[in-house]
Amino acid sequence: MFNNKETFKQVFTEQLVSRLGKGLEEAAPEDVYKILGGMIREYVGRQWAAANRTYRDTAQxxxxxxxxxxxxxRLMGNNLLNLGVLDMVRSGLLELGWNLEEIEEQEPDxxxxxxxxxxxxxxxxxxxxxxxxxxxxxxxxxxxxxxxxxxxxxxxxxxxxxxxxxxxxxxxxxxxxxxxxxxxxxxxxxxxxxxxxxxxxxxxxxxxxxxxxxxxxxxxxxxxxxxxxxxxxxxxxxxxxxxxxxxxxxxxxxxxxxxxxxxxxxxxxxxxxxxxxxxxxxxxxxxxxxxxxxxxxxxxxxxxxxxxxxxxxxxxxxxxxxxxxxxxxxxxxxxxxxxxxxxxxxxxxxxxxxxxxxxxxxxxxxxxxxxxxxxxxxxxxxxxxxxxxxxxxxxxxxxxxxxxxxxxxxxxxxxxxxxxxxxxxxxxxxxxxxxxxxxxxxxxxxxxxxxxxxxxxxxxGITHRRWLMHSNPGLSQLISEGIGTSWITDPVQLIQLQSLKTDSAFQQGIQRIKRSNKERLADYIAHKQGIQINPDSIFDVHVKRLHGYKRQLLNILRVIHAYNEIKDQPGADRVPRTVIFGAKAAPGYYLAKSIIKLINVVADVVNHDSEVNDKLQVLFLENYSVSLAEKIIPAADVSEQISTAGKEASGTGNMKFMMNGALTIGTLDGANVEMFELLGRDNMFLFGLELADVLEYYRTGAYVARERYAQDSRIARVLDQLISSGPFCCHELEFGQILQSLLDHNDEFFVLEDFSSYVATQADIDDVYLNARAWTEKSIINIAHSGHFSSDNTIHxxxxxxxxxxxxxxxxxx
Known part of the structure; x- marks a missing residue:
């Protein structure tokens, strides 16, 4: 039934009638999804049985x-991709009046x-x-x-x-x-x-x-x-x-x-x-x-x-x-x-x-x-x-x-x-x-x-089939045009992209695809949240489970500081930036839920301040999921991997962003260390304490968070704004738990210690982004080395x- 487009269209139409009693003109997107899913299940059934039979008969x-x-x-698109019929089905459905992306949206995560x-x-x-x-x-x-x-x-x-x-x-x-x-x-x-x-x-x-x-x-x-x-x-x-x-x-x-x-x-x-x-x-x-x-x-x-x-x-x-x-x-x-x-x-x-x-x-x-x-x-x-x-x-x-x-x-x-x-x-x-x-x-x-x-x-590792081929087909096609298709079955071959890192035509292709992905995400955000974001801004993305050691708090405090800088010098040139968060907090993790509230309060203030919102925007995308990640990651310019050194076991989001050409700002933690060994300091933005520093603080107890508050006026200003009558203060006790975690409980994850280094490194990002060729070269180098983190290699x-x-x-x- 998937041998060619005409056969597919015929079988699809027949099954719509025989299974649901509906013609094409009556079908809803959910009907199309059910029939197409059933066709895929039927198609792979023989292969499924053959695999189980082979394992048994050969005592594997x-x-x-x-x-x-x-x-x-979602499995629909990924299954079609792995079966090698994605393009044929997309074209066949389009001729029948259906958009495959709309059909994929019918599948719940x-x-x-x-x-x-x-x-x-x-x-x-x-x-x-x-x-x-x-x-x-x-x-x-x-x-x-x-x-x-x-x-x-x-x-x-x-x-x-x-x-x-x-x-x-x-x-x-x-x-x-x-x-x-x-x-x-x-x-x-x-x-x-x-x-x-x-x-x-x-x-x-x-x-x-x-x-x-x-x-x-x-x-x-x-x-x-x-x-x-x-x-x-x-x-x-x-x-x-x-x-x-x-x-x-x-x-x-x-x-x-x-x-x-x-x-x-x-x-x-x-x-x-x-x-x-x-x-x-x-x-x-x-x-x-x-x-x-x-x-x-x-x-x-x-x-x-x-x-x-x-x-x-x-x-x-x-x-x-x-x-x-x-x-x-x-x-x-x-x-x-x-x-x-x-x-x-x-x-x-x-x-x-x-x-x-x-x-x-x-x-x-x-x-x-x-x-x-x-x-x-x-x-x-x-x-x-x-x-x-x-x-x-x-x-x-x-x-x-x-x-x-x-x-x-x-x-x-x-x-x-x-x-x-x-x-x-x-x-x-x-x-x-x-x-x-x-x-x-x-x-x-x-x-x-x-x-x-x-x-x-x-x-x-991560599967490049979902996180590059399916979620970023434009980039996948460009890669195949540049180095051939061997990388599809051997992702380490992405390293051949090194030879194209300064190629003008290839760089323009990378820039065009990134811009298209950013526009797609901007359209999604406009539809879902009614907020217009600027595709020409840096898309700075922090999406992962919300936990203290992953330091979404450090990021949003940095955003407040950026807001203060713009308010202090509203006429100063600044590279526009859109900071995007997505995370779920465990229902009983009240500090994490307070951080979500803070992010949304900051977003509301920043996005409604006409003096600021052409230079800085903040969004929290609700209900972060795999399918949402597939929209966000291909559009990201900057990947936030800022966990406290020694706390993140590995991370895999860092690898997905890298594979899609985003540049990482991060600490030397988890798999960031191995990314750094491959990429070098020139192709990542590193900051903050390293593991030895953290262990030394633990050993000596020498870190005192209140000293950072007293010594750095930027930190004091940001934290004071959470409890005084500043723009981010809902009421006096709203963010008291956040302040307690940082000052009374001595900042377990060294947010204040790494603040200065983090802010300085964010400024470096602005400087590099202004040079489109340099930025794109770094992006290509990241993609080229990302095959190292394929889950195929890990499973071998x-x-x-x-x-x-x-x-x-x-x-x-x-």
Whole structure:
């Protein structure tokens, strides 16, 4: 049906009639989206089945990537691109009276993730399929995403993100592959043929029903699977936890609501006990369902379980799926009858772990009592792992109780998931060179000293198919005209653009495409927010999750300072600048929500001041998402990557902006360090404290934020404007929490310390931007080196260094 345009148009029109009973003249954009999505699903079905059949018949080793987030974005355009039919379908639809971009807008962003963790997982799935590796995703099918963000009177308001309201054209419900997940109950110990056996009784049953989404590889790639688990009620009422059967109907309703909540929300609020319990339930639900499904597939091979690590690689994306380890042990010991030592050998050669954080508060810990009550058998297994591990440590480090305490999995009535992940994995990786070094020398130093051979670095990557080819087709075409098309399957070949960095015609092409992308974004903003922005201004973009260490606060304080400078000298020449923010703050993170309010207050003042708004504009784009990022990133001139040195694990937004020709202003943090090593100081704008400076401040306690306030009149003026009767003061207490964080709590993320350097570097940006040729040359150099950060390269390294898998040739005739 996609062989040629005329056939496509014929099949499309026929399916519109046969499936929806509508002719072309009656169809709405949503109808066109549903029919086109169904056609794609039907088209790839044979390839999908062939891939699964090939993996089974050739006994391929398969990777299962467990992640609580998969921020996959919209799939329509990306799937058409990877199938090689995007241009044909666009042209065919246009002849039928439809614009493909309008049809793509009918697809909601899948509410399966929040930030970089989930977007990395999505990029990895795309690369696994495109490189013909047997690799699948395992996640939860959340009914509601994190939340839909609305900005009302400058404040973030959270609304339900009901992304499944109109269904999901890409998924296939696999009720025949449902498994049972058990909670609560208690453990009974018995003997069976001279071995101790454990039975959990009086448990509560939950059905885990998989919904499979095809992951379509590019070109000669294949179709893998993203399996998303949904929690459903079991029909056996005898397993409902109630002693009063007379109220069984109402107890069933209560049970049913409890079950549905497991896969209802991404990241439920865990500020109270019930929220924590629900998060723990979610994590075990994912791990148990996923491991059971994997072992059911392995059983079909008819092999011994000691061979499992030769055929299965389970990878956990951060600590959220760490319960994979005790759950695999539980099944091997209790259900398969293996001895502890053999089961542990199998488990610890099957599971690998990626660490994503340097923040101690983000290293998960669970109350031991909660785990004991909800997962009684799993808790016993964790206890046993800890007991045996600590026994080994006593032999290794006799008398060193402090070290043993640091390494223990269970300590002070807390289960430390990162420690369990490291002990139960054969490989642990960081996600940027600096991050991995900090894991080894700071955050996980005792673990690294114990298991140095397990640690390696795998710097994050992004898929150039979505973030360049699909989101920036004009630039993609220009690149292919300049250096050929080899970069499409080998993105490192973008380095050939170095030879064109001073080519006048190529530079003009880059400038023309950037201008077009800026106009497109300006049109979107005018439509959505009613604000006209200047495409000739510098588009200065700061879009990412809102957190103190990412320092959106530093940026908006700099904007206030810029406003003050313009007001002081309204006639002075200044390069026009449009500062664009996009971010969601966690609902309970009140400081972050206060920063959003401040950004919007500043935007309102600046954008309505006729003395200023031709030189400076500020926007906060609500409900930041993958699809919005695809509009923003190609239009950006400046990429804000300004986290406190030593806090950002890697970042992937920095790579996306780089690939689209934006220049980075940033600190030497995360993957910015590796960007700097490739680009040099001339092609980035670096500022601020470096890691050694931050660590020295931590060691000596010498940093005093109030001294910066007292010494720098610019800082004092900006901060005073937040609490006095200045233009940005709503009422006296509105931004009190921000002031407290900076002055009373001594500026944890060194915002005031880096202020002066940041302001000076922003002035350097203005100077360079005035020289269009110099700016464009730097932009081309950035694009040329961006192939280094392709997720294809990253996945090749995972495949060879961690998972030990090879690409597979799928047979369609088998």
């Amino acid at each position: 080793k398969q990777v299962y990537y467990f992640s609580l987030e998969f921020l996959i974005g 899948a509410g399966l993730g929040n930030g970089g963790l989930g977007r990395l997982a999505a990029c990895f799935l795309d690369s696994l399929a495109s490189l013909s590796y047997a690799g699948h995703g395992c996640g939860i099918r959340y009914k509601y995403g994190l939340f839909e963000q609305k900005i009302i009177d400058g404040y973030q308001v959270e609304l339900p993100d009901n992304w499944l309201q109109r269904g999901n054209v890409w998924e296939e419900r696999r009720a025949d592959k449902a498994v049972e997940v058990r909670f609560w109950g208690h453990v009974e110990i018995g003997m069976q043929e001279e071995r101790t056996v454990f039975h959990t009784v009086d448990y509560e049953r939950v059905l885990a029903v998989p919904y499979d989404v095809p992951v379509i590889g590019y070109g000669e790639g294949q179709v893998n699977t993203l399996r998303l688990w949904s929690a459903e009620s079991a029909t056996d009422l005898s397993r409902i936890r109630t002693a009063n059967q007379h109220n069984s109907y109402y107890k069933f309703l209560e049970y049913n609501r409890s079950v549905e909540s497991i896969s209802e929300f991404l990241y439920p609020d865990d500020s109270a006990y019930e929220g924590k319990l629900l998060r723990l339930k979610q994590q075990y639900f994912l791990c148990s369902a996923g491991v059971q499904s994997i072992l059911r597939t392995f059983d079909k091979l008819g092999l011994m379980y000691r061979e499992l690590p030769e055929y299965v690689a389970i990878h956990i994306n951060d600590t959220h799926p760490t319960l994979v380890i005790p759950e695999l042990m539980r099944i091997l010991v209790d259900d398969k009858g293996l001895g502890w030592d053999e089961a542990w050998d199998i488990t610890s050669r099957t599971v690998s772990y990626t660490n994503h954080t340097l923040l101690s508060e983000a290293l998960e810990k669970w109350p031991a009592g909660m785990v004991r009550e909800l997962l009684p058998r799993v808790y016993r297994i964790i206890e046993e792992i800890n007991k045996r591990f600590c026994s080994m440590l006593l032999d290794r480090y006799p008398g060193d109780q402090e070290r043993i305490s640091q390494l223990a999995i269970v300590e002070s009535d807390q289960i430390r998931m990162a420690n369990l992940a490291i002990v139960g994995s054969y490989h642990v990786n960081g996600v940027a060179a600096l991050h991995t070094e900090l894991l080894k020398t700071q955050v996980m130093k005792p673990q690294y000293e114990l298991y140095p051979e397990r640690f390696s670095n795998k710097t994050n 390294r995972y495949a060879s260094d961690i998972w030990d898998i090879a690409s597979v040739k799928v047979s369609m005739n088998r």
